[in-house]
Amino acid sequence: MSAAAGAEAWGLAGLASNDPGDIHFDIVLRGYDREQVDERLRFLGDELATAEQALAAARERTAGLEEELASARGELERRVPDPDVGFGNRVEKILRLAEEEAAEIRQRAGTRPRRSSSRPGPRPSSSTPCAMMSSSGCVAPRTCSTSTSTRPGSPTDSRGGSPERRVAWSPRTGED
Structure with a gap:
């Protein structure tokens, strides 16, 4: 049974509020009604435990997401080529093709008889x-x-x- 349901069962529905200004304890001969105060403390303890569990779950989720992000960044760095390397490869290919064409032209010029x-x-x-x-x-x-x-x-x-x-x-x- 939740703290709020327990407070309602005992006629202490006002004790389940989270706003401290809404909490009113009955005044009895020696201070406040002990049952109301104990019920409020149990309710607050349950709320605190629930909040701590949510915080722990959020921290675990955050840690998992940080690992996933680091992994994705590493994968991205492996997949994206360095632009300078790609440029060098293209230039190398163009130069190689130019050298091949020049060699072919020289070969044709050397095998063709010259006309005078x-x-x-x-x-x-x-x-x-x-x-x-x-x-x-x-x-x-x-x-x-x-x-x-x-x-x-x-x-x-x-x-x-x-x-x-x-x-x-x-x-x-x-x-x-």
Whole structure:
């Protein structure tokens, strides 16, 4: 039986209030009615025990939530990559692709026979599409313009120069 129910059973319903101003004990010959005071003390003891249990449960819940929060933060730190590391990986991939493309261009240039012009002076330039390709598609479409001219003293130059090849890279526009 709860303290409030016990107070009502004895006709002491006013003793179950939590507001100290609402508590009135009957005055008897030697002070206050002992049964009313004892009942009030039991009621307050029960309330205190209930509050202590609720406090202990709240502390346990708080400790559990703090552990869960720490675990979630640790998991988040493991899952979120460091932005600097991701940037470095992308740059490394772009550089590797550029090196591969340069090696391929050098290889093609070395295996192709050179054409020699029988007449001195610059040759008309030619444009061929060139692009850095990755697994996701075209990274940097460009047009490669080449032209050959003669340096002074080349065999094709009347002054004895050698042919010089120039390569100019320009961004590809949407008009191509």
